[in-house]
Amino acid sequence: MREGLFLKKNIDKWKQYQYEAASNPDEMAQQFTELVNDLGYAKTFYPHSKVTQYLNGLASKIYLGIYKNKREETSRFVRFWKTELPLTVRKYHRELLYSFLIFTALAVMAAFSAAHDETFVRGVLGDRYVEMTEDNIAKGDPFGVYKDENKIAMFLRIALNNIQVSLLVFVAGIFVSIGSAWFLFKNGIMLGAFQYMFFAKGLGWPSVLVIWVHGTLEISAIIIAGGAGFILGNSILFPGTRKRIDSLKRGAKDGLKLMIGLVPVFIVAAFLEGYVTRYSAMPQWLSISILALSFNFILWYFVLYPIRLEKKNRHIKSLS
Structure with a gap:
């Protein structure tokens, strides 16, 4: 050409x-x-x-x-993981604190009720689950429930379930925060009854070493999702100087950021439950190490780091 x-x-x-x-x-x-x-x-x-x-x-x-x-x-x-999400978390520390206090108070109340009412645990967890657990205890394998399923299938099922539960807790906040409070109530009661059942059988410390290997991240995710739900609900209840619809959009956007931030937490928690928790006879030092690492991550990324980042940004602005 x-x-x-x-x-x-x-x-x-x-x-x-x-x-x-x-x-x-x-x-x-x-x-x-x-x-x-x-x-x-x-x-x-x-x-x-x-x-x-x-x-x-x-x-x-x-x-x-x-x-x-x-x-x-x-x-x-x-920038999202390093700055944007932590600053959003810091902005709503109060809502996250309310979620933590509500969940913890209900879990403690459930354990207290179970200690004074023998039928309480069965009423919350169901006869079938309690009987299965008691049967496993009698066999000398109290945490056998974590070993009955294929690792990959268990990982996928738990990951999807964790995401579903947390999304429900978040989306329920649209009902002026009451919906999120209800799901926190429900999950807090279940945790308190579940944990007391093992303490009542003399398996308190072993249950902590096994169940909280994945439970630390899993329960933290539910509490944070509850905080995200409160953000959504409070944007309707307390729009401030904004139009209610604009306040709702902002609350939904900020709450969704927190939910995106929970995705890695869901995945790691499901991995731990599917692949690690089944080894209930693991050395105590390993179990404690996983527990400490999970707890320190949640404390650092969702509490300490956001505070530190906000102070740093405020200092930079004051110098400019």
């Missing part, structure tokens, strides 16, 4: 690529691919032509645009 015909055939496309920005990354990538093909053709047949130089410059420009977008997406991902 003659250079003039090659130019006439493609010049409109090239000018479009040069002066009209791509609407999305996929379109930009497609433009870059076509330009590379045209550039390769030009270098083959017109190596010293101005058309070749023009295409080289245009392709380089689009390549830099792709690289810039990729770098911004990567930095946005890092």
